[in-house]
Amino acid sequence: MVRFGEYLDQRTRDEWDTKYLDYKGLKDLIKEAQKEIESQGTVAFSPRTTSLTVVRPRAQKPADERFFEKLESEMAKIDKFTKAQLSTLKKRVKSLREQVKDVKEGEGNSQLTQEAKDIGDEFLALEKFVNLNYLGFHKILKKHDKVLPHAPCQQFYLSHLHQQSWVQGNFSDFLVMLSSIYSKLRGDVSGVKNEDSAQGFVRSTTKYWVRTTDISAVKHHILQHLPVFQYNQGSDDQQDYQLVNSVYLDNSSMELYHGRLDKRPNAIAVRIRWYGDKDPPTTCFVERKTHRESWKGEESVKERFTLPEDKMVPYLEGEYTLQQAQRDLKAKGKSPDEIEKFSKLFAEIQQQIDTKQLRPMVRTQYLRTAFQIPFDSTVRISLDTNLTMIKENPTDGPTCTVAGRWYRDPALPLPRTEVTRFPHGVLEVKLSLPEGQKAPEWVADLLDSGYLTEVHKFSKFIHGTATLLPELVQAVPYWVDDESVRPSMLQSAPAPPQNIGAPAAQQSMGAKPRRRTNADLDELQHPLLGDQPTLQLMTPKDATGFGKGKEKKGFFDWYFNSRKPKDPQPMARTTPMRIEPKTFFANERTFLSWLHMAVTIGSIAAALLGFAGVTESHKKPDIRFTDYLVETISLILLPVAVLMCAYALTVFIWRARAIAKKQVGHIDDRFGPLGLAAAVVLALTAILIISIVDFAEQLKAKEPHHATPAAPPLAAPATWLPTQRSSLRGLPFQDHLQQA
Numbered sequence: 001m002v003r004f005g006e007y008l009d010q011r012t013r014d015e016w017d018t019k020y021l022d023y024k025g026l027k028d029l030i031k032e033a034q035k036e037i038e039s040q041g042t043v044a045f046s047p048r049t050t051s052l053t054v055v056r057p058r059a060q061k062p063a064d065e066r067f068f069e070k071l072e073s074e075m076a077k078i079d080k081f082t083k084a085q086l087s088t089l090k091k092r093v094k095s096l097r098e099q100v101k102d103v104k105e106g107e108g109n110s111q112l113t114q115e116a117k118d119i120g121d122e123f124l125a126l127e128k129f130v131n132l133n134y135l136g137f138h139k140i141l142k143k144h145d146k147v148l149p150h151a152p153c154q155q156f157y158l159s160h161l162h163q164q165s166w167v168q169g170n171f172s173d174f175l176v177m178l179s180s181i182y183s184k185l186r187g188d189v190s191g192v193k194n195e196d197s198a199q200g201f202v203r204s205t206t207k208y209w210v211r212t213t214d215i216s217a218v219k220h221h222i223l224q225h226l227p228v229f230q231y232n233q234g235s236d237d238q239q240d241y242q243l244v245n246s247v248y249l250d251n252s253s254m255e256l257y258h259g260r261l262d263k264r265p266n267a268i269a270v271r272i273r274w275y276g277d278k279d280p281p282t283t284c285f286v287e288r289k290t291h292r293e294s295w296k297g298e299e300s301v302k303e304r305f306t307l308p309e310d311k312m313v314p315y316l317e318g319e320y321t322l323q324q325a326q327r328d329l330k331a332k333g334k335s336p337d338e339i340e341k342f343s344k345l346f347a348e349i350q351q352q353i354d355t356k357q358l359r360p361m362v363r364t365q366y367l368r369t370a371f372q373i374p375f376d377s378t379v380r381i382s383l384d385t386n387l388t389m390i391k392e393n394p395t396d397g398p399t400c401t402v403a404g405r406w407y408r409d410p411a412l413p414l415p416r417t418e419v420t421r422f423p424h425g426v427l428e429v430k431l432s433l434p435e436g437q438k439a440p441e442w443v444a445d446l447l448d449s450g451y452l453t454e455v456h457k458f459s460k461f462i463h464g465t466a467t468l469l470p471e472l473v474q475a476v477p478y479w480v481d482d483e484s485v486r487p488s489m490l491q492s493a494p495a496p497p498q499n500i501g502a503p504a505a506q507q508s509m510g511a512k513p514r515r516r517t518n519a520d521l522d523e524l525q526h527p528l529l530g531d532q533p534t535l536q537l538m539t540p541k542d543a544t545g546f547g548k549g550k551e552k553k554g555f556f557d558w559y560f561n562s563r564k565p566k567d568p569q570p571m572a573r574t575t576p577m578r579i580e581p582k583t584f585f586a587n588e589r590t591f592l593s594w595l596h597m598a599v600t601i602g603s604i605a606a607a608l609l610g611f612a613g614v615t616e617s618h619k620k621p622d623i624r625f626t627d628y629l630v631e632t633i634s635l636i637l638l639p640v641a642v643l644m645c646a647y648a649l650t651v652f653i654w655r656a657r658a659i660a661k662k663q664v665g666h667i668d669d670r671f672g673p674l675g676l677a678a679a680v681v682l683a684l685t686a687i688l689i690i691s692i693v694d695f696a697e698q699l700k701a702k703e704p705h706h707a708t709p710a711a712p713p714l715a716a717p718a719t720w721l722p723t724q725r726s727s728l729r730g731l732p733f734q735d736h737l738q739q740a
Contacts, residue, residue: 113185
């Protein structure tokens, strides 16, 4: 991770060190206040009445009062310093933007690029400065309430702290200006549009969690390579984000939720989306997402059409018919092709809403920042922050259907059990690359930086439904066990049931209900969360920064991942997912299949060796390699069987370790089976060649002699005939004749 002050020189760091929160001074005041209380024995008396004509004695201010005064002065000091630094950075970036205007498009100036990078790095260092002070205020307030419990102030001052301009400031315009500078230097302002319908493209979409403290660093890295998409171009208020609301429909059995969770073929999700902060919105998008199995070569489909806001409720109730919609489109001058495409989707979704009895259930709301070159869809990235999920139908109020609305009435109160705020940003990387082409190096650096945690198939709809409607769901996603999301889910959990008679006793005594504090968080119990979490988001110590660290690899990782040609770098460290038992069994079945083949080949070779040893009791004096044909075949097959056993065991251990770590990714070995197949082919080829040579020699030995042999000597018949017979009946008979 980038350390604070890494991009600043020593002089600047020394200046910034004096602007930090005086944590030690505040801590000393707390100790002094504690000693004053101990010396007094009880809390000092404070009269509830006063008089304007009676002069109160002036004495030294108590330590507790001086603590609050110093706390206010520290807030003002940090606020003043932060504003000054931001003002300086904005002046520098505006000046740089004027310089970039004179540069021809695409002719990147290395000096200007470095200046832009330095400005971005200093902004990140300033954000780190703000975060350290923000954390310091939290810690000192918590310590105050712990040491001085009679005068708690944490709750009040935290609310006061959150309203400070250096905490709640919006600096989107700064990032937009920086993005335009990088875009001008790269030359991606104009170009030829890349048709997304081109054949031979491999499309992949991966989702990641980003810690709040790392969001600016991730944005800065991305905008150096992709421009920020501006939703309000031409406006004075430049922003790098847009508010997005999506209302998801489902029925009482949560059919759509479970279908998307289980990734069933053709599982759908129906939602109504609108952009901007207008209430009510003017234009709504009715969308349907259909899941398709990627391993079959199919792609999931997202379809949508637009409807005016005043037509949404009639459409959901079936009162706004297709004929009426077609008449409205014709009045707007739409073409027959557009009307036909609209009509098909309009009718299908309306039929599904009617047959499945779909109603508004959960809403997701977030700020989306998009990064993409307008004419190139090779790499598209979106970052969603301030992610909030809301229960559309209030527990103690009329549902949307009863109230005649298609989304929750904003005038109704929003209890904590009907809203959940996701603690991380959600980054989505969409790659559309020609087959065989790797992702750009900067994308690999981003994914391997440690700032991202891959969460396979993460869904805002699924998370919101599982958190806010736990009594209706029958299964939950694997990421609910992550320690980083547990507090946010517990905030939405109902309080445990009180003892019987306790409320009545409180009412009889006239006691007011106790206000819930942060300390009561542990008392909340969410039905989806167990006692012990099984997953954990990557901690900051695991972050290595962009291109600054490499993961250590074991022997099996080196063997399978370091060969040429190298596979694309892994996307990023992933949040572990639940591993089904069938995954382990599949690994074992693969191992046993390889082992079965190896045992079969080895058994054949061993049987041939045993047969050769029993049948051959002697060899001819003129030994040829074809005389040992059986032994040769066995010695060729046995090493192949041993090699196959070794390979099967190696792959089994490698995959078992990856599964045990719950980091299952692409663990396919493309070269091992090819190598074994080549070894088997070579062995069979060698056996074929040896067999052909042996067959040729046997044919040559059985050929008749056409030339007339010379007459043998007189003694020849006595020795020649037994010799020929001895080759047929054995050596003892030949020896007997020779002795005779």
